[in-house]
Amino acid sequence: GADNPLREALRRWTWAVAAGLWAVLLWSARPASADEPSALALHFLDVGQGDAAVIRTPGGHWVLIDAGPRDERRDAGRAVVAPFLLRHGARRLAVAVLSHAHLDHLGGLAAVLDRIPAAVVLEPGEMTADPLYTSLLDRLGAKAIRWRAGRPGDQFALDGVRFSVLHPAPSWAEWGEDLNEDSLVLLVEYGSFQAIFAGDAGFPAESLMAPRLRPVDLLKVGHHGSRGSSSDLWLSRLRPRAAVISVGRGNRYGHPTPEAVARLTRAGTRVWRTDRDGTVTVTTDGRQMTVLTRDGRAEFDVN
Numbered sequence: 544g545a546d547n548p549l550r551e552a553l554r555r556w557t558w559a560v561a562a563g564l565w566a567v568l569l570w571s572a573r574p575a576s577a578d579e580p581s582a583l584a585l586h587f588l589d590v591g592q593g594d595a596a597v598i599r600t601p602g603g604h605w606v607l608i609d610a611g612p613r614d615e616r617r618d619a620g621r622a623v624v625a626p627f628l629l630r631h632g633a634r635r636l637a638v639a640v641l642s643h644a645h646l647d648h649l650g651g652l653a654a655v656l657d658r659i660p661a662a663v664v665l666e667p668g669e670m671t672a673d674p675l676y677t678s679l680l681d682r683l684g685a686k687a688i689r690w691r692a693g694r695p696g697d698q699f700a701l702d703g704v705r706f707s708v709l710h711p712a713p714s715w716a717e718w719g720e721d722l723n724e725d726s727l728v729l730l731v732e733y734g735s736f737q738a739i740f741a742g743d744a745g746f747p748a749e750s751l752m753a754p755r756l757r758p759v760d761l762l763k764v765g766h767h768g769s770r771g772s773s774s775d776l777w778l779s780r781l782r783p784r785a786a787v788i789s790v791g792r793g794n795r796y797g798h799p800t801p802e803a804v805a806r807l808t809r810a811g812t813r814v815w816r817t818d819r820d821g822t823v824t825v826t827t828d829g830r831q832m833t834v835l836t837r838d839g840r841a842e843f844d845v846n
Contacts, residue, residue, distance in 0.1 A: 583704055583733045585825040587763065588627060589817040590619035592791030592798070593647035596740065596763065597628060598731065602702035604637040607661070608729065608740050608763075613650030620651020625658045627822075633659055637701055640693075641666035642742030643726045644676040653682055661688055667711050667727040668692025693727050705732045709752050710744065723766055724748045730759075734829015736845045739781065741765035741772070749777035758782040760832050760845045761825055762812070763789070768799020778810035784843045785813050785825070785834055792818040813841065 586597040590611030598606040605628065611619025628636075639661040642648050656664075664683055669676075683690050691697075693708040700706070710728040726742025738761035744752075745766055753776050762783035765772040767790045786807055790798045799816065807814050813834075815823045820836040827833070832843045 582826045582828050583731075583736070585731070585738065585761070586627070587787045587789055587815075587817060587823040587825075588619075588623055589821045590623050590651070590789070591617075592767070592794040592796070593619060593650065594642065594742075594763075594767075594789045595619060595624050595648075595651065596789075597624070597631075597633075598704075599631070599633075600637075600702040600704045601733075603632075604701045605633045605635070605659075606638045606640065606701070606706070607636050607655065608640040609642050609648040609742075610639075610651035610655045612647040613654075614646075618651055618654050620654030624651050625655045628655070628659050635659065636661035638662065638699065638706075639664045640727065640729060640740075641679075642728075642740070643667055643722045644669050644671050644673055645722055645743065646675060648743070649675060649679065653679060656682070656686065656688070660686070663689040663691055665691050665693050665708075665727065667725050669722055669725050671722060703733060706730070707732070709739070709756070710748055712751070721747075726765070728752065733827060734845070736760050736827040736829050736832060738825075739763065739783075743767075743772075745769065745771040746774050746777075749774050753777050753780045756780050758846045760784050760827075760843065762786040764799070764803070764807070764814075766798075767794075767796070768803040768816075769796070770800040770802050773803045773806050775806055775809075778806055778812070782810060782846075783812045784846070785815070785832070785841075787823050787825075788814060788816045790816055790818045794818075 581601050584599045588595045593612035594609040595611040596608040610624050697708040707730040709730055711725045723743035724747050726744045728744055729740045731738045737759040739759050740763040743766040759781050764786050768788045788799045824835040832845050834841045
């Protein structure tokens with residue numbers, strides 16, 4: 544509440560940033576030249592119980608969505624995400640997206656940004672005084688990295704790939720008590736291909752977004768396949784052909800839950816899981832989509 548000085552300061556800062564820096568956002572990057580690959584690649588990294596995805600646009604720009612967990616034993620940003628990016632030639636991130644301020648999504652981000660700078664960090668502007676979150680904001684300021692609170696209607700484009708923020712609405716981000724339901728949810732479009740990255744959004748956020756959404760080809764399943772995510776309403780609107788669940792082997796939460804997996808199966812969605820399949824890569828030219836894992840591949844026409 545307003546009696547918490549740090550929370551109040553964060554609220555004032557969030558809205559100063561949102562109003563002053565991002566009334567309407569549209570970045571455009573140079574088009575890919577003829578000798579560059581024409582495929583969009585989405586890599587869902589195996590970071591254990593957490594989320595981290597890396598997107599490479601056809602022209603070679605990089606977008607990071609979350610950076611995995613960090614604990615006393617392991618930092619997924621240092622151990623998995625940064626090495627993956629460097630191995631694939633990434634030296635700069637066009638955008639780093641933080642879906643929300645929980646350790647299993649936020650934990651590895653500082654280590655990644657120490658090695659690979661980002662032009663801008665896009666996040667939901669949540670009102671939390673969590674020390675890891677506030678220290679990240681301090682680090683962004685020290686590195687002079689731009690920081691923006693994403694709101695529905697905000698868009699950016701890179702090499703013909705359009706990224707659109709679907710959630711959270713301002714009232715949710717400012718007053719919401721559940722950081723999962725405040726998750727920044729992103730729609731990615733390239734040609735006829737559409738994918739949604741749902742963060743840790745559950746039933747309440749899904750019900751708010753669902754009425755204005757159309758079918759998609761790919762869903763990054765919300766909240767690691769928890770019981771309270773991937774509702775029948777949500778899936779009946781999205782009708783994803785493929786879904787990826789980012790989840791740790793033998794995790795203590797029981798993710799993904801049988802209930803969420805059953806709902807995905809009923810929706811006719813083919814599911815990949817990082818605990819079983821390792822890193823999952825999806826490539827598309829805007830007309831067809833290929834899902835690649837260490838064990839094989841599957842091909843789909845896009846919706």
